[in-house]
Each structure stands twice: as C-alpha cells, then as structure tokens.
Amino acid sequence: GQNIDQPTEMTATEGAIVQINCTYQTSGFNGLFWYQQHAGEAPTFLSYNVLDGLEEKGRFSSFLSRSKGYSYLLLKELQMKDSASYLCAVADSNYQLIWGAGTKLIIKP
Amino acid sequence: GAVVSQHPSWVICKSGTSVKIECRSLDFQATTMFWYRQFPKQSLMLMATSNEGSKATYEQGVEKDKFLINHASLTLSTLTVTSAHPEDSSFYICSATMGSFHEQYFGPGTRLTVT
Numbered sequence: 001g002q003n004i005d006q007p008t009e010m011t012a013t014e015g016a017i018v019q020i021n022c023t024y025q026t027s028g029f030n031g032l033f034w035y036q037q038h039a040g041e042a043p044t045f046l047s048y049n050v051l052d053g054l055e056e057k058g059r060f061s062s063f064l065s066r067s068k069g070y071s072y073l074l075l076k077e078l079q080m081k082d083s084a085s086y087l088c089a090v091a092d093s094n095y096q097l098i099w100g101a102g103t104k105l106i107i108k109p
Numbered sequence: 110g111a112v113v114s115q116h117p118s119w120v121i122c123k124s125g126t127s128v129k130i131e132c133r134s135l136d137f138q139a140t141t142m143f144w145y146r147q148f149p150k151q152s153l154m155l156m157a158t159s160n161e162g163s164k165a166t167y168e169q170g171v172e173k174d175k176f177l178i179n180h181a182s183l184t185l186s187t188l189t190v191t192s193a194h195p196e197d198s199s200f201y202i203c204s205a206t207m208g209s210f211h212e213q214y215f216g217p218g219t220r221l222t223v224t
Contacts, residue, residue, distance in 0.1 A: 033212065035215075040200075040218075040220075041217065041218065042202050042215040042216055042217050042218040043153070043202075043215050044215070045212055045213075045214070048212060087152060087153070096155070096158070097155070097213065099152045099153050099154075099155075100152060101151065101152040102152050
C-alpha cells in the first residue's frame, strides 16, 4: 500500500531551527510537496522537490532523497506565526497526491 | 496569480437538506479540480477528482450519489452534499491544477455543520 509517515507533533522555540521529517512508500514518484496549514484554513504551498537535494526558499528549505524515500522540511529563525500543521504529500505514478497526516508544529516564546 | 475561491466559507444546515459548495479558479483555467474533506485533527482525504465536461472520479468509500460533483467549465466545479447528516459535518476543501504542473492551488475551504 501507499504510506506517508511524519511525526504527529513537534515543539520548538522562537528563533530556533526545526526539521520535520517525512518518509514515504508510494507506487511511483512524481514529486514531493510540503504544505503549511493553519488551523481552520486551507493548505498553502511551500515547496516541491522532484530531484534529490536541497531546495532553499528564504527561511524554509526542503530536502529529498528518492533512494531513501525521505524528505525533510527545515524551518530557520522560527517565528510565532510558523505555528501550524505541515503536510507532506507525494505525487504517485498517476500524479495523484498521497497525503501524510501532518505534523503540528508548536512554537514557544 | 493562481487564486481559488470557495463559496460559502461556512454553512449550517438541517439534517436531510442539501448543500451546494462552489469552487472557482479566478485567474486561470483549471484542467482538474479536486474535492477534499478534512475532519478535525486529521489530514486531507481526497473525495473525488473532476475534469471539465466529464464525470468525476470518486475515491473508494465515497458515495457518488450523496456527493454530487459538477464541473461545468474550466473555472467552476460544484459539490452538492445531498440529504446531509450530522456525520457529514466537516471542512470541505477544493483545489485546482493548471496545465501540466501538478501543484494544487487550494481554495479557502467551506466549513459545513449539519444539525
């Protein structure tokens, strides 16, 4: 079956760095997405990785290793507004997104 | 660019009635639109995929006669929850893709409460 695993919840301190991991097993691979979702709101796009390596975009970076079925989202200089759920999703061979359950990130002052 | 709207943003209805939710791509033509449901503290659950002018493809376990999807144009898809029950109360989110890129642009969601 298809499976996306990510931690349920993480806590970090304002100004610090946090890494959210995602492992996946899917039938085919056409890219991995990270989305941010604040409570009661729809997800917003953060990043898309289809090749191995690190993609940096401001305070957020996303890494992919296709051979390991592994990705992480790195958030630097954490701000209180970064408190949200972070969803990992993989596009399978049919380009259908398989979603992880999301990681709730709690930022403490 | 790539804005998707949903209407209404929230709705309360009585058990047994039907509710229609609209999803519009405002500044692009969406080749495909998706409908998701999300229960509290759970991830998105894909309900169906729809392409303009053709019948929607429903995920396993989703009743197509209960959740009617119409995709009349490249910018509009509607989801009608028929004979709604309290267990249908959820956050319904649509998304749309354009061209060949598979990033989905999400609407703001519709919170449905069935009393």
